[in-house]
Amino acid sequence: MTASDHRHELYTVDQVRALDRRAIDALGIPGYELMQRAAAAALVCLRQHWPRARRIAVYCGPGNNGGDGFLLAALAHEAGLHADVIALGESQGDDAVRARREFELGGGTVHPWQGSGELPLADVQVDGLFGTGLRRALAPDVAQLVRQMQARGAPILALDVPSGVNADTGEVPGESVQADVTVTFIAAKRGLYTAQAPGYAGQLQLEPLGLPESLWHGCRADAELLRVQTLAPRPRQVHKGNNGHVLAIGGDHGTAGAIRLCGEAALRGGAGLVSVATRSEHLVALNSARPELMAHEVNGPQALAPLLERATVLALGPGLGQGAWGHALWLTALESGLPLVLDADGLNLLAREPRQLTGRAVLTPHPGEAARLLGCDTAKIGADRFAAARELARRYGAIVVLKGAGSLVAEPEGRVAVCPWGNPGMASGGMGDLLTGIIAALLAQGCEAWQAACLGVGLHARAGDLAARKGGERGLLASDLLEPLRLLLNGKGA
Numbered sequence: 452m453t454a455s456d457h458r459h460e461l462y463t464v465d466q467v468r469a470l471d472r473r474a475i476d477a478l479g480i481p482g483y484e485l486m487q488r489a490a491a492a493a494l495v496c497l498r499q500h501w502p503r504a505r506r507i508a509v510y511c512g513p514g515n516n517g518g519d520g521f522l523l524a525a526l527a528h529e530a531g532l533h534a535d536v537i538a539l540g541e542s543q544g545d546d547a548v549r550a551r552r553e554f555e556l557g558g559g560t561v562h563p564w565q566g567s568g569e570l571p572l573a574d575v576q577v578d579g580l581f582g583t584g585l586r587r588a589l590a591p592d593v594a595q596l597v598r599q600m601q602a603r604g605a606p607i608l609a610l611d612v613p614s615g616v617n618a619d620t621g622e623v624p625g626e627s628v629q630a631d632v633t634v635t636f637i638a639a640k641r642g643l644y645t646a647q648a649p650g651y652a653g654q655l656q657l658e659p660l661g662l663p664e665s666l667w668h669g670c671r672a673d674a675e676l677l678r679v680q681t682l683a684p685r686p687r688q689v690h691k692g693n694n695g696h697v698l699a700i701g702g703d704h705g706t707a708g709a710i711r712l713c714g715e716a717a718l719r720g721g722a723g724l725v726s727v728a729t730r731s732e733h734l735v736a737l738n739s740a741r742p743e744l745m746a747h748e749v750n751g752p753q754a755l756a757p758l759l760e761r762a763t764v765l766a767l768g769p770g771l772g773q774g775a776w777g778h779a780l781w782l783t784a785l786e787s788g789l790p791l792v793l794d795a796d797g798l799n800l801l802a803r804e805p806r807q808l809t810g811r812a813v814l815t816p817h818p819g820e821a822a823r824l825l826g827c828d829t830a831k832i833g834a835d836r837f838a839a840a841r842e843l844a845r846r847y848g849a850i851v852v853l854k855g856a857g858s859l860v861a862e863p864e865g866r867v868a869v870c871p872w873g874n875p876g877m878a879s880g881g882m883g884d885l886l887t888g889i890i891a892a893l894l895a896q897g898c899e900a901w902q903a904a905c906l907g908v909g910l911h912a913r914a915g916d917l918a919a920r921k922g923g924e925r926g927l928l929a930s931d932l933l934e935p936l937r938l939l940l941n942g943k944g945a
C-alpha cells in the first residue's frame with residue numbers, strides 16, 4: 452500500500468500534527484523539507500489547473516501555512532512566473548522565517564498588509580494565510596483582506612485549508628477564503644468535508660508529499676470517506692418475498708406527500724413489497740399515483756398491528772405529526788422490535804420520550820432534529836458535527852445519519868463515515884423523506900444497519916448529483932431523484 456491509498460481516511464488536526472511530528476522525528480525528514488515538498492506540490496497543482504497563469508499573488512500568514520506560501524512564491528519566481536507576495540505581519544517559527552528569507556534571497560519583495568490598500572493584479576491568487584493552526588475567527592483586518600481577495604475575482608488556490616475554515620469541524624467562525632481548489636498536504640483533514648467547509652474548499656486535492664507507508668503504522672484515522680458501493684446482483688430465482696416488506700408509517704392530515712415519497716423511494720430502493728399505514732383521506736391519491744404501494748387506512752394501534760405482523764422493516768416518521776394519532780402509532784411501532792428507520796416526527800417524539808433503541812435501527816436527523824434529540828441548540832450541532840453524531844449514536848444505541856452538506860453516518864462505537872456527494876439543489880422539501888425510504892429498502896434487502904445507512908446516504912446524494920447534472924440545482928425535486936437512484940442502485944449512470 453502507498454500513501455495515496457489513505458485518501459479515504461480522514462484525520463483530526465491533532466492526528467495530522469502527530470503525523471507531521473512522526474515524519475520529522477521518526478523518519479528524519481526535516482519540517483523545512485516537508486514545507487518544500489508542499490510548496491512544490493502546490494505549484495504543480497496550480498499549473499495543472501491554470502496552465503496559462505503568468506502572474507500570481509501569494510498571501511502569506513505568520514505561521515507555517517505562510518511558509519508554504521513563501522516557498523511556493525520562490526519556486527514560481529524561479530520558474531519564470533511573476534509572483535507578488537503580501538504578508539500578514541512577521542513570520543513566526545524557524546521554518547516560516549527561513550522560507551520567507553528564501554523568497555527574499557531569490558529577489559522577491561514582501562509587501563506587508565497594512566489593513567487596507569490595493570491588491571496586486573493576478574491570474575491566480577494563492578491563500579497561504581492560515582492552515583491547521585487557525586484557532587479563532589479572522590480578525591477584522593484579515594477579514595477585510597479576504598473580502599478584497601474575493602472581490603478581485605481571480606481564482607483562488609488554498610494551501611492545505613481555506614483560511615477561515617476550522618479543519619477539525621468544518622465550521623467557519625467568521626469570514627473565510629472561498630477557494631476554487633484546495634490542495635491539502637499529507638493527510639485529508641476531516642473538517643474539509645462537512646458543515647460549512649464544502650462551500651469554501653472548492654475542489655479538494657490531497658498531496659501526500661511522498662511520505663512512506665510506515666508513517667501511517669499505528670495511526671488510526673478518525674473517520675472515513677464513503678466510497679461508491681452497490682449491492683450484489685440478485686440471484687436469478689428470487690421472488691418478492693426475498694426482498695423484504697417495508698411498512699412506511701406516517702402521513703397525518705395534510706402531509707400525504709411525505710409518506711408517499713418515502714414509500715416510492717422504498718420501491719425504487721428495491722424493496723420487494725411496500726405498504727403504507729396512513730390516514731384514510733390519503734388512500735385514493737396514493738393508490739392512483741403509485742399503484743405498487745399498498746396503502747392502508749390506519750386509525751390507531753389496533754389497525755396497525757396486522758400490518759406490523761407482515762412487515763420486515765419500518766420507515767417511521769415522515770409526516771407522522773406529534774399528535775395523539777402519531778404518538779400512538781409511534782409507540783406501537785417501536786414496541787414491535789422490527790428493524791427501522793426513524794425520521795422527522797419519529798425523531799421529535801423520541802426527543803420527547805427518549806429511549807435506547809434495540810436491534811437494527813437507523814436515525815436520520817437533520818441538525819434541527821439532532822439538537823432536539825441532544826437537548827441543545829442547532830449552533831452547537833454545527834460547531835462539531837462529528838461529536839454530535841457520535842453522541843447521538845451512543846445515547847440512542849443506533850446508527851445515526853446526521854444530514855446536511857457532508858452528511859455523517861455514525862455508529863455507537865464511534866465509527867464515522869462522511870458523504871462527499873450531494874449538492875445545494877437537495878435543500879428542498881421531501882429530500883429527507885426519500886432518504887428514509889431508501890435506507891428502509893436496503894435494510895429490507897438484508898443489509899446491516901451500518902451498511903444500509905452508508906449505502907443509502909451515498910446513493911441518495913449521488914442520485915441528487917446525477918439529477919442536478921441533468922437539469923441544474925435550482926428547482927430540483929425530491930421525486931427527480933427516483934430514476935437516477937434506480938440507475939445507481941444497479942451500477943449504471945455513474
Ligand SMILES: NC(=O)C1=CN([C@@H]2O[C@H](COP(=O)(O)OP(=O)(O)OC[C@H]3O[C@@H](n4cnc5c(N)ncnc54)[C@H](OP(=O)(O)O)[C@@H]3O)[C@@H](O)[C@H]2O)[C@@H](O)CC1
Nearest residue numbers: 471485486514515516581582583584585586587588589611
Ligand atoms: N508542520 C509541518 O510539518 C508541516 C506544516 N505545513 C503547513 O503548516 C500549516 C500549519 O502551520 P502552523 O501550525 O504554523 O499554523 P498556521 O495555520 O500557519 O497558523 C498559525 C499562525 O496563525 C495565527 N492564527 C491562528 N488563527 C488566527 C486568526 N484567526 N487570526 C490571526 N492569526 C491567527 C497563530 O497565532 P496564535 O494563535 O498562535 O496567536 C499562528 O501565528 C499547515 O496547515 C500546512 O500548511 C506543511 O508545510 C507541511 C508540513
Ligand SMILES: Nc1ncnc2c1ncn2[C@@H]1O[C@H](COP(=O)(O)OP(=O)(O)O)[C@@H](O)[C@H]1O
Nearest residue numbers: 854855856873874875877878880881882883884
Ligand atoms: N447543501 C446540501 N448538500 C448536500 N446535501 C444536502 C444539502 N441540503 C440538503 N441535503 C440533503 O437533503 C436531505 C434533506 O433532508 P431533510 O432536511 O430531512 O428534508 P425534508 O424534511 O424536506 O425531507 C438530506 O439528506 C440532506 O443531507
Ligand SMILES: [K+]
Nearest residue numbers: 578581610612
Ligand atoms: K490556507
